[in-house]
Amino acid sequence: MAEHEYIIKRRVEFNETDMAGIVHYSNFFRYMEYAEHAFFRSLGRSIVNRELGVGWPRVHCTCDFKHPLMFEDEVEIHMLISAKTRKTMGYQFRFRRDGTEVARGNVTVVCVRRNEAGEMKSARIPEEIADLFEVAPADKLADNI
Amino acid sequence: MAEHEYIIKRRVEFNETDMAGIVHYSNFFRYMEYAEHAFFRSLGRSIVNRELGVGWPRVHCTCDFKHPLMFEDEVEIHMLISAKTRKTMGYQFRFRRDGTEVARGNVTVVCVRRNEAGEMKSARIPEEIADLFEVAPADKLADNI
């Protein structure tokens, strides 16, 4: 059974804030990975897998910030699979506090494998990973929630 | 004389790398701010200005990653003003190593001011700040370099 979404909760830490008193925007991209890696773990996998020999560099990302997050806020990070091709996956992330969306992000990752010359080259996603994920239904990915 | 671009150079630090051996993608958004804040300083200003009483939260950002950055790489961060409205500014950032573009990012910031209820509300950019910046020529902002 392929999965298309995963939710984690996380409390904002002091060192994630900046002198403006809010979470520094760069940290939202760390939060996105926390959800992605927990999603992999929930499926019995790790994003780091030396046997498979593949890596997952990020090639594109965006984030829209609607409300600031503060120290000790409990934030829900809702990850959805938004796209899946032979070599890439697209993720959507919705950040919510008390049910209100505070930010929304997108990340595209590409599967890479080291070639004989030692260079990382894009590669087909191994079947055993690809089979774990499916694109979320269109209505879940749509804007209006 | 309004300015539309600024360039800084920076060497990648060890703690900015991750176990994949490359700069963690979240750090590119920190590098973008390093260029923005240096741009302000180059004009005799600070992004933090308690007299003016305005702040500059980020409301939207993107980044495309073309090549990884490694420890001790010297990276050039080229910031261009890509948009300017009454209350917002748009920035474009090009990351280059040895003349090759390794990443390109965009950030939109909004000018905010605390209202009487203590809430941050979008506000007109103070003239003395707005006058420092102008949108870069279209050809400089175009994609093909």
Add this chain to the structure above:
Amino acid sequence: MAEHEYIIKRRVEFNETDMAGIVHYSNFFRYMEYAEHAFFRSLGRSIVNRELGVGWPRVHCTCDFKHPLMFEDEVEIHMLISAKTRKTMGYQFRFRRDGTEVARGNVTVVCVRRNEAGEMKSARIPEEIADLFEVAPADKLADNI
């Protein structure tokens, strides 16, 4: 009833590692705060308390590293109150993975309050905070566990 210890568990995140493949040493000091702030929360408090008007800058810290922490390791952070004076508190932190101590740290914090000139000055710990904590028994703080 005053408390003298608290334990949290935390999984190592990808961005906390560096190119050596292990958690960057600076992050242990962030982990220490995660335990401290969770300890406060467990007592119905927050380390940030605008009503009381006090802050808790760190004035001294140490850490000894025995074994590296890796991505996705589950680490137990055991915080003990090691000292308590009118204006300061001392903490000891033991990091364990699978029951083995991997690092041990110490932090001294001082209670500060802003004076009329706006400067932060050391201040007596408010009673309602001081009463929450007591120094751990000597044998628990001793080296050989």
Add this chain to the structure above:
Amino acid sequence: MAEHEYIIKRRVEFNETDMAGIVHYSNFFRYMEYAEHAFFRSLGRSIVNRELGVGWPRVHCTCDFKHPLMFEDEVEIHMLISAKTRKTMGYQFRFRRDGTEVARGNVTVVCVRRNEAGEMKSARIPEEIADLFEVAPADKLADNI
């Protein structure tokens, strides 16, 4: 000619501050590495050296904080070699702003090499590295400056 000290200057970045408006204490340990790695570079070396096959994990560190650092402060980081053994080096770091010491830290690093079983084991510092450094004169390391 062996060297015993090195100085870098660095401006505090926005993301290095926290909601207390000052540099988060964990970042001082990052600043220490910035000086160490620049010291290596100043001698034509890199702390990362795959030919030599050695690594430099930190085994002990301390820091005393005297005054906070703020956004855009220019801080001088003065690194001194405080100890040198067959397998370890000790560093002292003095942080100054406008000539005033704001913090002082110490780090002990150990030279390690991967053994045949793939484990990192402490190892003799390669001669070509050891020869670059000498312990600073006692008076320079003493407390009273």
